[in-house]
Amino acid sequence: MPVLERKWWTLIAVCTATFMLLLDITVVNVALPDIQRSLHSSFSDLQWVVDAYSLTLAAFLLTAGVVGDMFGRREVFAVGLAVFSAASLVCGLSTSSEMLNLSRGAQGVGGAIMFATSLALIAAAFHGKDRGTAFGIYGAVLGGAVAVGPLVGGAITSGIGWRWIFFVNVPIGIIAVIITLAKISESKDPTTRRVDWIGVISFSISLFLLVLALVRGNDDGWGSTKIMSLFVGAAVLMTVFLLAEWRQKDPMLDLTLFKRPAMVGVSATAFTLSASIFAMFLYLTLYIQDDLGYGPLAAGIRFLPITVMAFVVAPIAGKLTVRIQSRYLLGLGLLLAAVGMLLMATTHPTSGWTQLIPGYIVAGAGIGMVNPVLASAAVAVVPFQRSGMASGANSTFRQIGIATGIAALGAVFASQIQHKTLAVLNASPLGHQAIAQGGRQLDSALQAGAVRQAAQGITFAPARQALLHAYRIGFSGTLNELLIIGAIVAFIGSVATFVLVRQKDFVPSYAGDGEIPEKSESPADPAPVAR
Numbered sequence: 001m002p003v004l005e006r007k008w009w010t011l012i013a014v015c016t017a018t019f020m021l022l023l024d025i026t027v028v029n030v031a032l033p034d035i036q037r038s039l040h041s042s043f044s045d046l047q048w049v050v051d052a053y054s055l056t057l058a059a060f061l062l063t064a065g066v067v068g069d070m071f072g073r074r075e076v077f078a079v080g081l082a083v084f085s086a087a088s089l090v091c092g093l094s095t096s097s098e099m100l101n102l103s104r105g106a107q108g109v110g111g112a113i114m115f116a117t118s119l120a121l122i123a124a125a126f127h128g129k130d131r132g133t134a135f136g137i138y139g140a141v142l143g144g145a146v147a148v149g150p151l152v153g154g155a156i157t158s159g160i161g162w163r164w165i166f167f168v169n170v171p172i173g174i175i176a177v178i179i180t181l182a183k184i185s186e187s188k189d190p191t192t193r194r195v196d197w198i199g200v201i202s203f204s205i206s207l208f209l210l211v212l213a214l215v216r217g218n219d220d221g222w223g224s225t226k227i228m229s230l231f232v233g234a235a236v237l238m239t240v241f242l243l244a245e246w247r248q249k250d251p252m253l254d255l256t257l258f259k260r261p262a263m264v265g266v267s268a269t270a271f272t273l274s275a276s277i278f279a280m281f282l283y284l285t286l287y288i289q290d291d292l293g294y295g296p297l298a299a300g301i302r303f304l305p306i307t308v309m310a311f312v313v314a315p316i317a318g319k320l321t322v323r324i325q326s327r328y329l330l331g332l333g334l335l336l337a338a339v340g341m342l343l344m345a346t347t348h349p350t351s352g353w354t355q356l357i358p359g360y361i362v363a364g365a366g367i368g369m370v371n372p373v374l375a376s377a378a379v380a381v382v383p384f385q386r387s388g389m390a391s392g393a394n395s396t397f398r399q400i401g402i403a404t405g406i407a408a409l410g411a412v413f414a415s416q417i418q419h420k421t422l423a424v425l426n427a428s429p430l431g432h433q434a435i436a437q438g439g440r441q442l443d444s445a446l447q448a449g450a451v452r453q454a455a456q457g458i459t460f461a462p463a464r465q466a467l468l469h470a471y472r473i474g475f476s477g478t479l480n481e482l483l484i485i486g487a488i489v490a491f492i493g494s495v496a497t498f499v500l501v502r503q504k505d506f507v508p509s510y511a512g513d514g515e516i517p518e519k520s521e522s523p524a525d526p527a528p529v530a531r
Contacts, residue, residue: 007125009183011134014118015141016176017081020169021111022142024088025053026149029281030296030303031162033289035100038162044215045097047410050282051211051403052101056108057115058399059204062252062392064116066195073117073124074186078177080113085173092166116392121184143371147311154300162296198244199252206237207400214407218414253393254386262381263390265500266374269330270397272493273370276486277337277363278398279405283413283482284344288353290451291475302353309364310371318372326377327501329369334494336366338487345483347476349469359483366490380506405489409482416481418446421474430466434458442467446474 032046039045068076087106094100119138126134156165213230220226245251257263281303288299317329340363344356378394425431435442442451451471458464 006183006185007130007134009179010121010125010185011137013176013179013184014077014121015138016172016179017077017084017114018118018138019141019145020172020176021084021114022145023149023152024107024111024165024169026146026281027153027156027165028053029285030150030153030289030299031157031165032282032285034157034162034296039094039097039100041097043410043414044219045101046282047215047406048097048101049104050406051215052104053108053111054399054403054406055204055207055211056105057112058396058403059200059207060109060112061116061396061399062389063195063200064113065120065389065392066252067113068117068120070194072186073120074180074184076113077117077121077184078180080110080117081173081177081180082110083107084110084114085170085177086110088166088169088173092163092170094163115395119391125185143311143314147307150300150303150307151297152300154295154297157296159297194250196244196248196250196252199241199248202237202241202244203252206234206241207403209234209237211403211407214404214411217411253396254389257382257386257390257393260381260505261500262377262502262505265327265497265502266330266378266381266394267397268493268496268500269334269370269374270378270394271401272489272496273334273337273367273374274398274401275405275408276490276493277341277367278402279409280341280483280486282406283409283479284356287347287475287479291472291479292353294353302356303360305357306360306364306367309361310368313365313368314372317369318376321373321376325503326373326380326506327498327503329373330377330501331494331498333366333369333373334490334497336369337363338366338490338494340364340366341483341487341490345480345487347479349472349476351476377501377506381501383507405486409485412485413478413482417474417478419474420477421446421451421470424470424473425467428466430463431470433460433463434467434470446471 028049032049035041035049036046041049064076064080084107087103087110090103091100091107094103122134122138153165156162156168209230213227213234216230217227242255245253245255258267284303285299288294288302289296294302317333320329340359340361342359343362344359346359347355374394375391379390382390422435425435451467455464455467458467
């Protein structure tokens with residue numbers, strides 16, 4: 001078979017798998033309210049639908065790259081596809097929140113394997129100008145998956161049910177596995193590497209304990225023995241991870257990379273962007289569907305301003321990296337995200353979704369500005385031979401940001417919406433009637449975001465309307481607080497980026513004639529730049 005055909009088959013398989021992987025991150029958000037009603041999930045269950053996936057993706061990403069180097073990237077990539085597809089089938093068949101969340105965790109493992117080996121497969125198959133073209137297509141696929149995710153998720157959920165957002169992965173995954181095994185050439189790293197088991201175990205369990213503490217803090221009490229033990233356990237295991245990585249010859253994460261302030265800066269950028277605006281997508285979805293009453297498809301359409309804006313700005317920002325230092329683009333992008341969230345933090349009980357549009361546009365521009373520049377800068381601040389680890393670390397910080405951001409914001413959400421709604425109800429006689437008829441079910445409904453269902457059990461119509469009105473007041477006030485917190489996180493990231501991502505820390509790239517170009521911020525080889 002001609003080499004040209006085989007390498008383009010590689011690109012097709014990798015892009016298909018990556019599109020499926022990234023789509024599954026964004027497509028789930030608009031389906032969450034339907035999942036909640038179908039499986040009778042609590043609010044913490046909803047958090048885990050997203051966090052279980054993000055945590056395992058973050059925990060296994062760096063290790064998956066090492067496994068691919070050791071055993072062959074094609075074979076490992078195919079295994080990742082198979083795990084992801086099988087887990088997707090179980091997600092669709094789930095009959096309980098626990099079953100769904102466990103299978104989402106398995107999806108994350110498969111996703112980590114796919115994501116960690118995808119770029120290496122493309123880099124091994126393409127050379128010269130074709131490599132630049134391949135990575136350009138790969139980047140467009142990544143941006144497209146993020147842009148259409150909410151719309152696709154809404155259409156599937158509204159049309160044939162939330163389970164099909166997982167079922168559709170199965171035939172796509174099977175086809176991708178067949179293409180991978182039949183058409184992709186094998187590639188391995190000639191150097192001998194080993195799996196850092198101490199690093200994997202300590203890192204993954206530490207993150208799990210941290211997120212579990214944040215999710216359970218309101219229910220169990222922040223000062224309780226259980227929650228404090230979880231926090232202490234997370235800290236101890238993270239210390240074990242750092243010590244293990246520092247002492248090992250072949251660590252999962254080379255901590256010496258962080259001696260460069262710019263590496264710390266780009267990692268902070270990845271974390272704060274995800275912990276702010278990306279973590280907010282869950283709560284914006286709940287606002288649009290649970291509070292404003294839109295269906296999944298209508299909600300997906302109403303996310304288009306932010307996703308389309310990000311998609312449009314991204315290629316422009318990518319081209320500007322050759323003229324403007326990365327620190328300015330990254331810092332400005334995070335600042336725009338912060339301003340966008342502040343503009344969104346103006347909702348009130350009678351506002352419609354259009355109140356969010358100015359913030360959507362500004363935040364979308366910020367996301368579009370950060371993403372391509374961050375992908376390039378993450379590998380340009382380390383020696384070329386460490387670009388793969390740097391890219392993996394950057395993706396890991398993104399997933400940690402999403403997982404911890406959702407958990408931390410969820411802790412605020414669960415406590416504040418209950419407090420604010422009950423305060424409004426207690427201020428009126430009709431509110432007292434709503435509380436009396438709602439009983440204990442009302443308290444759990446407030447924490448779970450299922451007030452509309454609870455309101456159906458209130459027979460006195462004025463009391464029912466009083467409950468829904470109080471809920472809108474509580475929801476909009478709580479959402480505004482979350483958006484302000486997100487804006488603060490993004491602003492801190494912006495300042496850190498401006499300070500830490502110094503031009504002098506960028507590694508010069510050698511041109512074809514052996515000279516070092518001045519003020520270069522990204523390697524000449526398109527492969528790491530596209531990461």
